[in-house]
Amino acid sequence: MIAPLDRLSARLKACFRSEKIEREFDEELSHHIEMLAEENMRSGYAPAEALRRAKQQMGGIEQTRELHREARGIPWLEQLAKDSGFAARQLGRNLGFASVCILTIAVAIAACGTVFSVLDGVLFRPLPYGAADRIVTIWETTEFGENEVSGGVFRDWQQRSENLGSVMLHAPLVQNLRHGGGAARLRGWEVSASFLEVLELTPIAGRGFLPVEEQVNGPPVVMLTEEAWRSRFNADESIVGSSITLDEISRQVVGVLPANAWLQPDVEFFIPAVLNPDQAFRYSRSSHWAYVWGRLKPQASPEQLEAELKSIKASLEEEYPEFKRDWSVAVHPLREMVTREPRPALWTLAAAVALVLLVACANVANLLLARATRRRGELAMRAALGASSRRIFRQSLTKSLLLAGIGGALGLFFSIGSIKLVQAVTVSFLPGAMAPTLDARALSASIAITCGAALLFGILPAWRSCKSSPNETLKNGGKPATAGGRTRSQSLLVIAEVALTIVLLSSAGLLLRSLAKMVSEDPGYNPLNVVTFDLSPPGEIYGGREKRIAYTTSVLEKIQAVPGVSAVGSLSASPLASGVRGDYVSREERPDTRFDYLASVIYVGGGFFEAVETRLVKGRFLSEIDNHTNASRAVVIDVKLAATLFPDDESVGKMVNSLGATWEVVGVIDEMKLDRNPRPHGYMYLPHAYFPFAISIVARAGIDPAHLREPLQKAVASIDAGIPIANYRPLTEALETVREPERFILALVGGFAAVALLLACSGLYGVMSYTTANRQHELCIRRALGATSREIIQLVVKDGARLTLFGMAIGLIAAAGASRLLASQLHQVPTYDPAVIGATLLLFASVSLFACWTPARRAARIDPSAGLRSE
Amino acid sequence: MAPDKIDILQGTLDLLVLQTLASMGALHGYGIARRIEQVAGDAILLNQGTIYASLVRLQQGKWISAEWGVSENNRRAKFYAITARGQKRLAQETENWRRMADVVERVLSSPTKPETQT
Numbered sequence: 010m011i012a013p014l015d016r017l018s019a020r021l022k023a024c025f026r027s028e029k030i031e032r033e034f035d036e037e038l039s040h041h042i043e044m045l046a047e048e049n050m051r052s053g054y055a056p057a058e059a060l061r062r063a064k065q066q067m068g069g070i071e072q073t074r075e076l077h078r079e080a081r082g083i084p085w086l087e088q089l090a091k092d093s094g095f096a097a098r099q100l101g102r103n104l105g106f107a108s109v110c111i112l113t114i115a116v117a118i119a120a121c122g123t124v125f126s127v128l129d130g131v132l133f134r135p136l137p138y139g140a141a142d143r144i145v146t147i148w149e150t151t152e153f154g155e156n157e158v159s160g161g162v163f164r165d166w167q168q169r170s171e172n173l174g175s176v177m178l179h180a181p182l183v184q185n186l187r188h189g190g191g192a193a194r195l196r197g198w199e200v201s202a203s204f205l206e207v208l209e210l211t212p213i214a215g216r217g218f219l220p221v222e223e224q225v226n227g228p229p230v231v232m233l234t235e236e237a238w239r240s241r242f243n244a245d246e247s248i249v250g251s252s253i254t255l256d257e258i259s260r261q262v263v264g265v266l267p268a269n270a271w272l273q274p275d276v277e278f279f280i281p282a283v284l285n286p287d288q289a290f291r292y293s294r295s296s297h298w299a300y301v302w303g304r305l306k307p308q309a310s311p312e313q314l315e316a317e318l319k320s321i322k323a324s325l326e327e328e329y330p331e332f333k334r335d336w337s338v339a340v341h342p343l344r345e346m347v348t349r350e351p352r353p354a355l356w357t358l359a360a361a362v363a364l365v366l367l368v369a370c371a372n373v374a375n376l377l378l379a380r381a382t383r384r385r386g387e388l389a390m391r392a393a394l395g396a397s398s399r400r401i402f403r404q405s406l407t408k409s410l411l412l413a414g415i416g417g418a419l420g421l422f423f424s425i426g427s428i429k430l431v432q433a434v435t436v437s438f439l440p441g442a443m444a445p446t447l448d449a450r451a452l453s454a455s456i457a458i459t460c461g462a463a464l465l466f467g468i469l470p471a472w473r474s475c476k477s478s479p480n481e482t483l484k485n486g487g488k489p490a491t492a493g494g495r496t497r498s499q500s501l502l503v504i505a506e507v508a509l510t511i512v513l514l515s516s517a518g519l520l521l522r523s524l525a526k527m528v529s530e531d532p533g534y535n536p537l538n539v540v541t542f543d544l545s546p547p548g549e550i551y552g553g554r555e556k557r558i559a560y561t562t563s564v565l566e567k568i569q570a571v572p573g574v575s576a577v578g579s580l581s582a583s584p585l586a587s588g589v590r591g592d593y594v595s596r597e598e599r600p601d602t603r604f605d606y607l608a609s610v611i612y613v614g615g616g617f618f619e620a621v622e623t624r625l626v627k628g629r630f631l632s633e634i635d636n637h638t639n640a641s642r643a644v645v646i647d648v649k650l651a652a653t654l655f656p657d658d659e660s661v662g663k664m665v666n667s668l669g670a671t672w673e674v675v676g677v678i679d680e681m682k683l684d685r686n687p688r689p690h691g692y693m694y695l696p697h698a699y700f701p702f703a704i705s706i707v708a709r710a711g712i713d714p715a716h717l718r719e720p721l722q723k724a725v726a727s728i729d730a731g732i733p734i735a736n737y738r739p740l741t742e743a744l745e746t747v748r749e750p751e752r753f754i755l756a757l758v759g760g761f762a763a764v765a766l767l768l769a770c771s772g773l774y775g776v777m778s779y780t781t782a783n784r785q786h787e788l789c790i791r792r793a794l795g796a797t798s799r800e801i802i803q804l805v806v807k808d809g810a811r812l813t814l815f816g817m818a819i820g821l822i823a824a825a826g827a828s829r830l831l832a833s834q835l836h837q838v839p840t841y842d843p844a845v846i847g848a849t850l851l852l853f854a855s856v857s858l859f860a861c862w863t864p865a866r867r868a869a870r871i872d873p874s875a876g877l878r879s880e
Numbered sequence: 881m882a883p884d885k886i887d888i889l890q891g892t893l894d895l896l897v898l899q900t901l902a903s904m905g906a907l908h909g910y911g912i913a914r915r916i917e918q919v920a921g922d923a924i925l926l927n928q929g930t931i932y933a934s935l936v937r938l939q940q941g942k943w944i945s946a947e948w949g950v951s952e953n954n955r956r957a958k959f960y961a962i963t964a965r966g967q968k969r970l971a972q973e974t975e976n977w978r979r980m981a982d983v984v985e986r987v988l989s990s991p992t993k994p995e996t997q998t
C-alpha cells in the first residue's frame with residue numbers, strides 16, 4: 010500500500026497542526042452536510058428533517074470526525090498526550106502524595122542504576138581488547154588448583170601449539186625510576202613482545218615491542234601507560250624516542266599504551282620479558298613465575314587448546330621434572346578468570362537491590378491503591394457516563410508511567426552522584442577498565458527498570474480502578490464497601506514488603522557478622538605499632554647474593570638506629586600483597602611423600618619475628634647465625650605444617666627436604682596471616698641469605714607512623730639514595746585493605762537494608778493510618794459504647810501486628826533460603842545464625858510497633874461524637 | 881441500514897475514489913460520495929462519512945491532491961484531484977482486481993466432481 014515512511018511523516022506532521030486541520034475538516038464536513046440537506050430538500054423533505062436525514066446519511070458527525078482523526082494522526086500518541094496531561098493535573102493537585110511516590114521511585118531507581126553500573130563494569134562490559142572472547146588464560150595445574158607457569162613450559166606451548174594464534178607471558182615487576190635528584194618506585198610488567206598481538210591493542214603513540222627486543226642482550230626498551238605518561242611525564246609530546254632510567258638501565262621509550270588497557274591498577278611501564286637460558290629460574294620447567302595469555306586461532310576452542318597442551322606435556326614427559334608428573338594444564342577464557350572471584354558477591358548485590366526495588370514498588374502501589382479507593386466515587390461516575398474500562402485502565406496506567414518517568418529522571422540525577430561515590434570507593438581494587446560509570450548502557454538499563462517498575466506498581470491499582478462496579482459504589486455514596494478499612498491487595502502488599510525487608514535485614518546481618526569475624530580474626534602476630542615498606546635494589550648494581558645480603562644487613566642496622574624503633578626485620582614478601590613463594594616439602598626420611606605437601610615459603614632476616622611479635626611454640630626463632638654460609642640450614646615452620654608433616658612426633662630437630670636442599674627444623678610458631686592466598690599446608694621461614702632478592706621491611710616503633718616515615722626514608726637513603734622506600738603503610742592497614750571488597754559489598758547491602766526498612770515501615774504506617782481513617786465510624790461507635798482509649802489502641806495495634814507477624818513469618822522462611830545462597834560468601838558464620846535472626850526480628854518488631862502505634866493513638870484521641878457527626 | 885448491502889473494504893473504497901476522480905476530474909467530498917453511490921447503485925453500503933478516511937489516506941500516499949475552491953452553491957469547499965502517481969496506481973490496482981476476479985470466476989465455475997459409481 011502506502012510507503013510506510015511517507016505515511017509516518019504525514020501522520021507526524023498532522024499531529025502538530027491538529028487544531029488547524031480539525032477546523033478545516035469541520036468546514037469541509039459542514040459543506041458536505043449542507044449539500045446533502047439541500048438534496049434531501051429537493052426530494053421533498055422539510056428543512057429540519059432534511060438536515061437530520063443528511064446527518065444520518067453521513068453516518069453521524071462525531072463518528073466521521075473520529076474516523077478522520079484516526080486516519081490522519083497518530084491516535085495512540087495523541088491519546089497518551091491527553092492522558093498524561095490529565096494525570097499531571099491530577100498529581101499537581103496532590104503534590105504531597107506525588108512527591109512521596111516520586112521520591113520513593115527515585116531512590117529505588119538510583120540504587121538500581123548504581124548497582125547495574127557496578128555489575129556492568131565487572132561482568133558485562135566487553136574487555137578493552139579486540140575480539141576479547143578469543144583471549145584465554147593458560148595455567149599449569151597441581152592437585153590444588155591453578156599455578157603460575159614456568160618459562161620452559163611456556164616455550165613448549167609457544168613452539169608446538171597449533172591452536173594458538175599468538176601467546177605471551179607476563180609477570181609483575183617493580184623498578185626504580187631515576188628522576189631529578191631521587192628515585193621513585195614504579196609498578197610495571199614484563200611482557201612477551203607478542204603481547205599487543207594477543208590483546209589486539211594499538212598504542213596511542215609509537216609502537217609495541219619487536220621480537221629482537223626480547224632476545225638476550227637485545228636493545229633495552231620500555232613502553233609506558235597513558236596514565237603514567239600524563240601524570241609522571243606531563244604528557245610530553247616527545248616522549249617516544251626519549252630515554253628513561255629504570256633500575257639503572259637506560260631504556261628507550263618506544264610507545265604508549267592507551268588508558269585502562271591493562272587490567273591491574275597503578276601500572277606504569279612495560280618491558281620485554283627476556284628468557285635467558287643462563288637463568289634457570291626463568292628458563293627451565295621447574296620454577297613457576299609467569300602468567301600466560303593466548304589468542305585462539307579462529308577455529309579453535311578453549312577445550313581443544315587444553316586437550317592439545319595436555320598432549321604436548323604427555324609427549325615431553327621425559328623432559329619434565331619428576332615432581333610435575335601429576336601436573337596438568339588448564340585453559341580458561343580471560344573474561345571467566347577475571348570475573349570468577351567477584352561474581353558471587355556481585356550477584357548478592359544485584360539481589361539486594363532487586364529486593365529494594367520490589368519494596369519500593371509495593372509501597373507506591375499501596376499509595377496508589379489507597380488513592381484510587383478514595384476516588385472511587387469519581388471513578389464510578391466516569392464509568393457511568395460512558396468511559397470504557399479500557400479507557401480508565403489506560404488512564405490509570407498512564408498516571409503510573411508519569412510518576413515512574415519523573416521518579417526515574419530524578420533517580421538518574423541521583424545516580425550521577427552515587428556512581429561517582431562508588432567509583433571513588435572501588436578505585437583501589439577495581440582496574441580502570443572495570444570501573445562503574447554512567448554510560449549509555451547504564452542509562453538504558455535505568456530507563457528499562459523504570460518502565461518495568463511502572464508496570465509493576467501500576468498494574469494492580471489500574472486493574473482495581475476499572476473493576477469497581479459503579480452501581481454499588483454510587484449506592485454507597487462513593488465510599489469503599491470493604492469491611493476492615495482496607496482491601497485485601499493492600500494487606501498483601503504490606504505483608505510482602507515486610508517479608509522482603511526481613512530477607513534484606515537478615516542478609517545484611519549475616520554479611521556484617523562475617524566481616525566482623527574476618528576483621529577480628531587473630532592474624533597470629535601483633536600488627537599494632539608496626540610499619541612496613543618495600544625496597545627494590547636494582548639488579549644492575551646489586552647483582553649476586555653477597556651484595557644484596559650486605560645491603561639488607563646495612564639497612565637493618567641503620568633502621569634499628571632510628572630513634573623509637575624497637576625492633577626491625579626483613580622478609581621476602583610484601584605483607585598481604587605479593588611475593589610469597591611456595592614449594593613442596595617433605596620429611597627427609599620419607600622421599601615417597603616428596604610431592605605431596607605444598608607450603609608457602611618466606612625468607613626472613615634481622616629481628617623479623619621479634620618485630621611482629623610472633624608467638625613461639627617450640628624451639629627458637631631464626632637469628633643472624635643462620636645466615637652464615639657454613640651454618641647448617643635452619644628452618645622455622647608453623648603449627649599447620651608441623652601437624653601435617655609430624656602429626657605424631659616432635660618436629661624440632663627433624664630434617665625436611667625442600668627447595669632442592671635439606672633443612673633442620675629449629676622452631677615451631679603460630680600460624681601468621683601474611684598472604685592473601687596461602688598454599689594449602691602452612692608456612693616455612695628460611696634465613697634471608699638464601700634468597701635476598703626481594704626485600705620488605707617491618708619495623709616496630711612507638712611513634713606515629715606518619716612521623717616515622719621521614720627518618721626511615723633518610724636512614725634508607727643514607728645507604729643508597731637511588732633506592733626509595735615504597736608502599737609504606739602501617740601493618741594494620743595492610744590487614745584492613747585485604748577486606749576492602751567485602752566492606753564495600755556490606756556497606757551497599759546494609760544501606761539497602763536500611764532503605765527497605767524505612768520504606769516498609771512507612772508503608773505499614775501509611776496503611777494503618779488509612780485503615781483507621783476508614784474505620785473511624787466503627788471506632789467512634791465503640792468509644793461511644795464505652796471502650797477505653799487503651800482498648801482502641803490495642804485493637805488497632807493488634808490489627809497491624811497481624812500484618813507484621815504474617816510478613817515476618819514469610820520473611821523468615823525466605824531469609825533462610827537466602828542464607829543458604831549466601832553461605833559461600835560467609836566466613837565462619839553459621840547459616841542460621843540465631844543472633845542475626847533475633848536481632849532482625851527485634852529490630853523490625855520495634856520499628857513496626859512504632860508505625861502502628863501512632864495512627865492507633867490518633868484514632869483513640871478522636872472525640873466520638875465529633876467523629877460520628879463528621880460522617 | 882438494509883442488511884443486503886455489502887460493506888466495502890478500505891482498500892477497495894480507495895480504489896473507487898481514485899476511479900471517480902480519474903473519470904470525473906476534480907470533485908469535492910460530497911460530489912465523490914454521490915458519484916460512487918450513483919454508479920454502484922444501492923448495492924454499496926456507503927456511510928458517506930467513510931470516504932473522508934479514504935481521502936486522508938490517499939492524500940498521505942500522494943495519489944490525490946487537495947485544494948480549496950468554491951463549489952456550485954457558492955460555498956467554500958475542498959476539491960480533490962488525482963495526481964500522476966495516482967493514475968499509475970489506479971492502472972496497477974485495476975489490473976490486479978481484474979486478474980483476481982478472473983481467477984475467482986474460474987474457481988467458482990469449475991465443474992463439480994462426478995458421483996462415484998457404486
